[in-house]
Amino acid sequence: MNHTFHQSLVFIIIIIIFFPLCTLAQNNGNITVGTSLTATENSSPWLSPSGDFAFGFQQLGDNNDLFQLSIWFNRIPDRTIVWYPRGTNPVPRGSTLQLDAAGLLLRDPRGRLLWNTNGLVDEVAYAFMNNTGNFVLLHSNSTWLWESFRNPSDTILPTQTIEIDGMLVSRKTQTNFSEGRFYARMLGDGNFVFNTRSVPSNTGFDDEYYSSFTSGVNASSSGYQVLFNDRGSISIRRRNGQQTILTPRSIPPASDNYHRATLDFDGVFTQYYHPRNFSGNPGWIPASFWPENICFNINGDTGSGACGYNSVCRLENQRPVCQCPQGYSLADPNNAYGDCRPRFVPTCADGEIRSDLYELLEISDTDWPKNDYELIEPSTVDNCTAACLNDCFCAAVIFRNNSCWKKKLPLSNGRVDATLGLAAFLKFRRGDIPPLTPNVPNPSNHTRDQRTLILVISALLGSSVFVNFILIGVTCLGFFLIYSKKIPSQDQVHSTNLRCFTYKELVQATNGFKEELGRGAFGIVYKGDVPNGSKAIVAVKKLDRVAQDTEKEFRTEALRDRERLERFLMVGIWCIQEDSSLRPTMRKASQMLEGIVEVAVPPCPSPFSLTPT
Ligand SMILES: *[C@@H]1O[C@H](CO)[C@@H](O)[C@H](O)[C@H]1NC(C)=O
Ligand SMILES: *[C@@H]1O[C@H](CO)[C@@H](O)[C@H](O)[C@H]1NC(C)=O
Ligand SMILES: *[C@@H]1O[C@H](CO)[C@@H](O)[C@H](O)[C@H]1NC(C)=O
Ligand SMILES: *[C@@H]1O[C@H](CO)[C@@H](O)[C@H](O)[C@H]1NC(C)=O
Numbered sequence: 001m002n003h004t005f006h007q008s009l010v011f012i013i014i015i016i017i018f019f020p021l022c023t024l025a026q027n028n029g030n031i032t033v034g035t036s037l038t039a040t041e042n043s044s045p046w047l048s049p050s051g052d053f054a055f056g057f058q059q060l061g062d063n064n065d066l067f068q069l070s071i072w073f074n075r076i077p078d079r080t081i082v083w084y085p086r087g088t089n090p091v092p093r094g095s096t097l098q099l100d101a102a103g104l105l106l107r108d109p110r111g112r113l114l115w116n117t118n119g120l121v122d123e124v125a126y127a128f129m130n131n132t133g134n135f136v137l138l139h140s141n142s143t144w145l146w147e148s149f150r151n152p153s154d155t156i157l158p159t160q161t162i163e164i165d166g167m168l169v170s171r172k173t174q175t176n177f178s179e180g181r182f183y184a185r186m187l188g189d190g191n192f193v194f195n196t197r198s199v200p201s202n203t204g205f206d207d208e209y210y211s212s213f214t215s216g217v218n219a220s221s222s223g224y225q226v227l228f229n230d231r232g233s234i235s236i237r238r239r240n241g242q243q244t245i246l247t248p249r250s251i252p253p254a255s256d257n258y259h260r261a262t263l264d265f266d267g268v269f270t271q272y273y274h275p276r277n278f279s280g281n282p283g284w285i286p287a288s289f290w291p292e293n294i295c296f297n298i299n300g301d302t303g304s305g306a307c308g309y310n311s312v313c314r315l316e317n318q319r320p321v322c323q324c325p326q327g328y329s330l331a332d333p334n335n336a337y338g339d340c341r342p343r344f345v346p347t348c349a350d351g352e353i354r355s356d357l358y359e360l361l362e363i364s365d366t367d368w369p370k371n372d373y374e375l376i377e378p379s380t381v382d383n384c385t386a387a388c389l390n391d392c393f394c395a396a397v398i399f400r401n402n403s404c405w406k407k408k409l410p411l412s413n414g415r416v417d418a419t420l421g422l423a424a425f426l427k428f429r430r431g432d433i434p435p436l437t438p439n440v441p442n443p444s445n446h447t448r449d450q451r452t453l454i455l456v457i458s459a460l461l462g463s464s465v466f467v468n469f470i471l472i473g474v475t476c477l478g479f480f481l482i483y484s485k486k487i488p489s490q491d492q493v494h495s496t497n498l499r500c501f502t503y504k505e506l507v508q509a510t511n512g513f514k515e516e517l518g519r520g521a522f523g524i525v526y527k528g529d530v531p532n533g534s535k536a537i538v539a540v541k542k543l544d545r546v547a548q549d550t551e552k553e554f555r556t557e558a559l560r561d562r563e564r565l566e567r568f569l570m571v572g573i574w575c576i577q578e579d580s581s582l583r584p585t586m587r588k589a590s591q592m593l594e595g596i597v598e599v600a601v602p603p604c605p606s607p608f609s610l611t612p613t
């Protein structure tokens with residue numbers, strides 16, 4: 001034992017002595033031709049001299065064989081990706097990136113070329129990972145041959161520009177780096193515009209949903225460049241030397257904050273900042289959004305709108321949330337922003353119109369303003385619905401102010417609009433109207449024995465910092481939850497801001513700090529498969545009071561951010577698995593929290609931990 005101790009000590013001393021030297025030696029940002037990286041969890045990326053940015057393979061989750069070639073913020077827990085070769089998918093373990101005279105070459109483990117920096121005819125001498133986040137390939141005479149800043153994906157950084165014909169393309173989803181539907185482009189006429197493109201192979205775009213309106217009265221005053229300056233302000237530079245500033249208000253200074261602006265996967269171009277000096281995980285704070293209401297701004301005659309076909313968009317915290325209407329479900333369950341599939345498609349195949357076979361379901365304040373095929377005016381509500389029931393083409397009608405619009409599938413540009421006083425009616429087969437299905441898959445639908453298990457992650461903090469707390473909290477969770485049999489005393493509860501308990505600990509501990517649970521704590525109801533049902537119920541009954549408080553917290557604090565909360569919850573449940581091999585590492589937990597990695601529905605803690613003893 002002593003021996004091992006000494007060995008460790010020597011090892012630690014060696015690390016202390018040599019680590020700074022090592023990092024200095026490989027950290028001037030220069031990468032010479034001939035260097036390569038391999039996609040494994042141990043490969044160290046190419047760092048910028050300050051260490052703020054890294055270029056290399058970022059693993060997308062532990063025990064995951066997928067890696068994304070990317071540039072990321074390397075000093076923040078989120079390790080937010082700011083560049084990747086546009087439209088590429090993650091690559092398998094063992095893929096390589098080589099810097100040679102022809103530029104960067106990305107190859108799969110079998111040596112097949114997946115991506116490269118095109119057209120640099122054997123002139124590259126070295127590369128440089130700049131502190132700005134720009135990765136540059138240089139000629140031996142120091143001429144810049146290729147820059148990541150000139151080949152952006154969905155994000156721009158301070159000091160980066162978008163020139164005429166340059167563009168950003170959104171990701172497909174937060175975790176899927178394939179090209180999404182949204183484009184931000186600097187046009188030759190001087191406007192910075194956003195469009196959708198429903199069919200990726202199209203050369204044209206759907207209508208604009210945002211424009212900077214900087215084409216100018218004549219060519220001499222037109223815009224020519226989007227500039228994200230080093231103070232964190234985004235503007236359009238005009239040929240006459242003027243600038244039109246897009247960032248509406250002053251942004252916390254770049255000296256204290258990281259900045260980025262991303263065309264997010266939901267189509268909103270968002271400027272964010274993140275403190276450089278922080279504790280816990282403050283996350284990215286949104287500073288500006290373009291456009292202001294994407295649900296309404298996407299209003300072209302082609303395309304599905306901000307959400308997929310048949311879906312309905314509403315704005316929450318300036319971000320679009322898409323939801324399938326009652327009776328419709330997601331075509332791709334992994335893409336909540338995608339198309340919704342109807343349970344029933346009206347058809348005229350039967351030849352016979354049998355209005356008694358159908359009924360209409362009213363959906364309040366929802367509008368699909370496009371794709372009308374018939375207008376009945378004047379009309380009453382009853383005449384409107386009757387007209388739809390008697391028309392085998394009709395899938396829905398919108399009634400407003402004595403007018404009745406008949407709609408065919410697919411419905412597009414769906415949005416919640418409470419200002420118009422309209423009524424929407426969707427057609428169903430009689431008796432077939434299903435309950436509203438949430439877009440977030442509900443784990444309880446798939447379990448055989450549904451019981452309510454209460455998992456309490458107790459916070460003795462004020463409730464106003466609820467979400468922040470979870471961010472910090474779950475990060476600590478991994479450390480905290482190295483499963484301890486010890487029952488926390490009230491003192492311990494006070495001395496730490498966070499406790500996360502296994503079910504057993506919780507049940508045992510409840511008597512000890514029931515008061516606390518009632519006051520400042522929050523609990524979470526998890527519907528899942530409880531292996532030892534009866535015992536779980538006993539426990540749940542004991543905790544009824546907590547359950548009620550839980551409900552309250554949900555409503556007041558977290559409802560706005562439910563999806564995120566559910567993710568946190570599931571991560572929390574993964575963290576308290578009795579089987580330590582199931583618990584995620586800290587890194588994976590934080591990636592799951594950020595949404596980089598899908599969070600699978602966790603298994604219940606084992607029956608032993610459920611037994612109230
Ligand atoms: C990087 O390498 C180039 C070429 O060898 C050299 O000119 C330059 O000074 C180096 N930069 C740094 C920061 O070491
Ligand atoms: C790094 O970026 C700064 C700011 O854009 C620039 O002045 C500098 O020349 C860059 N250095 C290299 C080696 O690319
Ligand atoms: C550097 O080399 C490139 C390619 O040979 C050439 O086009 C460029 O003019 C050179 N730049 C300087 C400053 O010599
Ligand atoms: C991302 O989406 C594309 C297009 O739908 C799909 O082909 C691909 O498999 C997805 N990639 C991942 C990693 O899920």
Ligand SMILES: *[C@@H]1O[C@H](CO)[C@@H](O)[C@H](O)[C@H]1NC(C)=O
Nearest residue numbers: 216217218219220221222240
């Ligand atoms: C363009 O505008 C500038 C000043 O805004 C004016 O001096 C110039 O004559 C205009 N050119 C044309 C062709 O109208």
Ligand SMILES: *[C@@H]1O[C@H](CO)[C@@H](O)[C@H](O)[C@H]1NC(C)=O
Nearest residue numbers: 255256257275276277278279
């Ligand atoms: C970071 O924050 C800590 C605590 O607020 C402070 O003591 C420290 O001086 C800060 N460091 C920098 C570089 O601002």
Ligand SMILES: *[C@@H]1O[C@H](CO)[C@@H](O)[C@H](O)[C@H]1NC(C)=O
Nearest residue numbers: 377378379380382383384386
């Ligand atoms: C509505 O329907 C009723 C009965 O079917 C009919 O008498 C009436 O004229 C209709 N009104 C309109 C405005 O079409």
Ligand SMILES: *[C@@H]1O[C@H](CO)[C@@H](O)[C@H](O)[C@H]1NC(C)=O
Nearest residue numbers: 377378400401402403420421
């Ligand atoms: C309703 O329709 C009538 C006649 O078409 C029109 O005069 C009136 O302005 C409309 N009211 C609203 C609120 O749109």
